[in-house]
Amino acid sequence: MDKEGEQLENYTKYKLKSNDELAELLADKDNLFIVACNKCFKEFETVDEPECSELEKFAAEQGKTVTGSIRVDFLCNKTLTEKKLQDIIPEGTENVIVISCGLGIQTVADLAGKPVYAASNSLNYTGHHGMALTKKSCDACAQCYLNITGGICPIVDCSKSLVNGQCGGAKDGKCEVDGNKDCAWEKIYKRLEKQGRLEEFLNQPVQLRDYSKVNVNVIRNYVNAVREERFAGYYGGVHPSERKELSEHIALERFPEPKTAVISMSQHLGAPANPVVQVGDTVKVGQKIGEASAFISAPVHSSVSGTVVAVEPRLHATRGSEVMAVVIESDGKNTLHESVKPHKGYEELTPDEIIEIVREAGIVGMGGAGFPTAVKLKPNKPIEAVILNGCECEPLLTADHRVLLEFADDIIYGLKAVLKTVDAQKGIIVIEDNKPDAIALMEEKVADCENIEVVTARTKYPQGAEKTLIKRVTGRTVPRGGLPADVGVVVSNISTVKAISDAIQTGMPLIERVATVTGEKIKKPGNYIVKIGTSVKDMIDYCGGTTDDDVQIKMGGPMMGFELTDLDVPMMKGSNGIIAVDTDQTQPMECIKCGRCVDVCPMELSPLYFAKYADEQNWQGMKDMNVMDCVECRSCEFICSSKIPLVSKIKAGKNAIREMK
Amino acid sequence: MLITELKSKEIIASLVDGKKVFMINCQGCKEVRFPEKESVELRKELAADGKLTGFITTDYICNPENMKLRLQKHMSEIEAADVVLVLSCGVGVQTIAEYLEDKPVYAACDTYPLPGFQGVTPLEYDCDQCGECYLNLTGGICPITACSKSLVNGQCGGCKDGKCEVDSEMECGWERIYRRLAQIGRLDVLKCPTQIRNFATDDEVSK
Numbered sequence: 001m002d003k004e005g006e007q008l009e010n011y012t013k014y015k016l017k018s019n020d021e022l023a024e025l026l027a028d029k030d031n032l033f034i035v036a037c038n039k040c041f042k043e044f045e046t047v048d049e050p051e052c053s054e055l056e057k058f059a060a061e062q063g064k065t066v067t068g069s070i071r072v073d074f075l076c077n078k079t080l081t082e083k084k085l086q087d088i089i090p091e092g093t094e095n096v097i098v099i100s101c102g103l104g105i106q107t108v109a110d111l112a113g114k115p116v117y118a119a120s121n122s123l124n125y126t127g128h129h130g131m132a133l134t135k136k137s138c139d140a141c142a143q144c145y146l147n148i149t150g151g152i153c154p155i156v157d158c159s160k161s162l163v164n165g166q167c168g169g170a171k172d173g174k175c176e177v178d179g180n181k182d183c184a185w186e187k188i189y190k191r192l193e194k195q196g197r198l199e200e201f202l203n204q205p206v207q208l209r210d211y212s213k214v215n216v217n218v219i220r221n222y223v224n225a226v227r228e229e230r231f232a233g234y235y236g237g238v239h240p241s242e243r244k245e246l247s248e249h250i251a252l253e254r255f256p257e258p259k260t261a262v263i264s265m266s267q268h269l270g271a272p273a274n275p276v277v278q279v280g281d282t283v284k285v286g287q288k289i290g291e292a293s294a295f296i297s298a299p300v301h302s303s304v305s306g307t308v309v310a311v312e313p314r315l316h317a318t319r320g321s322e323v324m325a326v327v328i329e330s331d332g333k334n335t336l337h338e339s340v341k342p343h344k345g346y347e348e349l350t351p352d353e354i355i356e357i358v359r360e361a362g363i364v365g366m367g368g369a370g371f372p373t374a375v376k377l378k379p380n381k382p383i384e385a386v387i388l389n390g391c392e393c394e395p396l397l398t399a400d401h402r403v404l405l406e407f408a409d410d411i412i413y414g415l416k417a418v419l420k421t422v423d424a425q426k427g428i429i430v431i432e433d434n435k436p437d438a439i440a441l442m443e444e445k446v447a448d449c450e451n452i453e454v455v456t457a458r459t460k461y462p463q464g465a466e467k468t469l470i471k472r473v474t475g476r477t478v479p480r481g482g483l484p485a486d487v488g489v490v491v492s493n494i495s496t497v498k499a500i501s502d503a504i505q506t507g508m509p510l511i512e513r514v515a516t517v518t519g520e521k522i523k524k525p526g527n528y529i530v531k532i533g534t535s536v537k538d539m540i541d542y543c544g545g546t547t548d549d550d551v552q553i554k555m556g557g558p559m560m561g562f563e564l565t566d567l568d569v570p571m572m573k574g575s576n577g578i579i580a581v582d583t584d585q586t587q588p589m590e591c592i593k594c595g596r597c598v599d600v601c602p603m604e605l606s607p608l609y610f611a612k613y614a615d616e617q618n619w620q621g622m623k624d625m626n627v628m629d630c631v632e633c634r635s636c637e638f639i640c641s642s643k644i645p646l647v648s649k650i651k652a653g654k655n656a657i658r659e660m661k
Numbered sequence: 662m663l664i665t666e667l668k669s670k671e672i673i674a675s676l677v678d679g680k681k682v683f684m685i686n687c688q689g690c691k692e693v694r695f696p697e698k699e700s701v702e703l704r705k706e707l708a709a710d711g712k713l714t715g716f717i718t719t720d721y722i723c724n725p726e727n728m729k730l731r732l733q734k735h736m737s738e739i740e741a742a743d744v745v746l747v748l749s750c751g752v753g754v755q756t757i758a759e760y761l762e763d764k765p766v767y768a769a770c771d772t773y774p775l776p777g778f779q780g781v782t783p784l785e786y787d788c789d790q791c792g793e794c795y796l797n798l799t800g801g802i803c804p805i806t807a808c809s810k811s812l813v814n815g816q817c818g819g820c821k822d823g824k825c826e827v828d829s830e831m832e833c834g835w836e837r838i839y840r841r842l843a844q845i846g847r848l849d850v851l852k853c854p855t856q857i858r859n860f861a862t863d864d865e866v867s868k
Binding site: 017025101102103105106108109110113114115116117118120121122138139140141142143144146147150151152153156191194195197213214216217218219220222241550584585586587589641643 | 664666668676688697718719721724726727730731733734750751752754755757758759762763764765766767768770771772773774787788789791793794796797800801802803809828830831841845846847
């Protein structure tokens, strides 16, 4: 097992008890229901592990009735196992027999409400380990000795776990306990000699091992803290490094006028807009240049005044292909179009009038998804609450944070207009606890609004995803394939309602937005009010460029952003940031069924199957595992110990399934 | 599954005293507790003293293949350093120490065990992998981990008001077992023959 290069060890945690033991176990029991765990920490080759059938066969041979069986992944995942076992144990079952390691058996014993028996023994392997992939292990002694031993662990590598040198029993460098094993202390000596550290080593005081350091209370507290974090608000999620300190304190600045604006006709979900201008036309700021072409679509307006120089397909940042765009050369005068003029206050407008203003202003969800807001404002179900998403759970980005701080009044105005439009009683502004200044400001601003409340959410990614946000705030679960309106909620991004406020109060359509340019590889990070159609390259240049060429540039945040290989792409309605970060040199490896992707998926899916099925082009399998519910938050890919590009596999699957229809 | 905690300031200061340092932070398996804030502070202190030749913050450094790929572009910074300071669990430190065999590689963290020994943790349950599962005799509550003394034949008699005499915040495992068995109507299993724990099975079963 110690062979170099042989890394994928099978760390399967259990094996079936012997037939004699099983016969004895089953002797006085009948009407059995079998629950089998599909094993973890092993190469993910098959979804059909043999033990369950073996036991079913054995029970039949013993003349027992098996009322049913279920094979479950990660049986020890209590949240998911509880759902899987619900209503599945048939009437007439007297005993539940579990094939799993001790964790899974205890989980089922707590859930089943019936006598639960183990048909397997848990296997032992030496020491704890990070990811069960390497031959080395760590005994978690809480007093790391590696600093005095050149990085060779005396607790694990020495049979006797001696911490003060050799026992004297080694022969020819081999351990007296196990002749196949090298003496750890000889290895330590050689390594330290090589590094010239023998003097330092011999002068070390005698080491004592303090067994009381691994204190049950310390560990219990850690476990409780970690569990609390894991389940805060909703199942799963991750905590990537935030790194917002790079730009959160920098006030908004108006980005210089673009010389040429490339305005894409497809900045939203749904049908692209149809261009309504031609080459040579003169256009003004706020003039409609593309018309909505379907119910789910949105018009597009010019962000500059000047001359149309091209109407042609241009590279689209988030689609990676060319999409129809209108290219305008700015005259630098910023002449307003005559259609841009203030409307009546929202108090005097009817809901239908507000929806019409929002539609005509081309407002779409500015958190990134780009769903046409006017459609969202006309749900066919009664709405109780409007939730404003001010979480900005993506690491690095601080655009929404600055909007909260600098446009608080506009946000509240926009929220009130939305509340009136959907006839909801309550407005809830959700902000993550890493933005205390924004929380304090908004609380002050809504102090005299009876129907608006500010909710502070503990920072966790992907809090801002619509469904997790609803779960976090209301405790309600949006059904699979459903919409927020199904649970009486409309969710909107704070930048979107700010745009609604602008559209009503000034008549200005959506032609600019706030975006962050940041990342440890950007020389001068900042937050900018930038016109739609401004080139990403200009933005990076304006921020001093990147510190070196070994850089990854993304539109959006590090989690859900789109990697840009060509920077000659325009900013769009949904572009909340441009980041330049370090590249990561890794290669995907085999899935080892560590279960972490299942552990973090906020939609409670099993991403490991998506990787396996995508490779087999088993699209039906992916569909059956509810791949269409995936929100592509990338938590699974982030945590994957084998660095499998799960999201691109998921996207491939979704595309294939859409084509199947 | 492991928890890491930064060693004391004094110990870390003694490790890096007068030396140039390359720092490797492993945020690891993510759900494992990693002292992120403290590690950033330490890094800033080292940088302010002009001691830092470079650093990398990454995950799963225990995966030697990917770790090598990631370290490649930092090799000149590593060479410029006298010591490599690793903030990770013991597995990560050993992986780096073996790869950078000629360089003193120091652990800046201590590693604690975390209950639940696999992917989907941390759980409220623990399994000691004893190799001879007793759960059938105990209504699915593990006497090895739920009892401070890992007794396999019933209560020691030392508990007071249902709390363990070793740790008064802990419920007596055998009282829990009794209640569970009563609940499922299987108190009869308490009449089974005396259990003997064979500590040798640990290794035997694994082979």
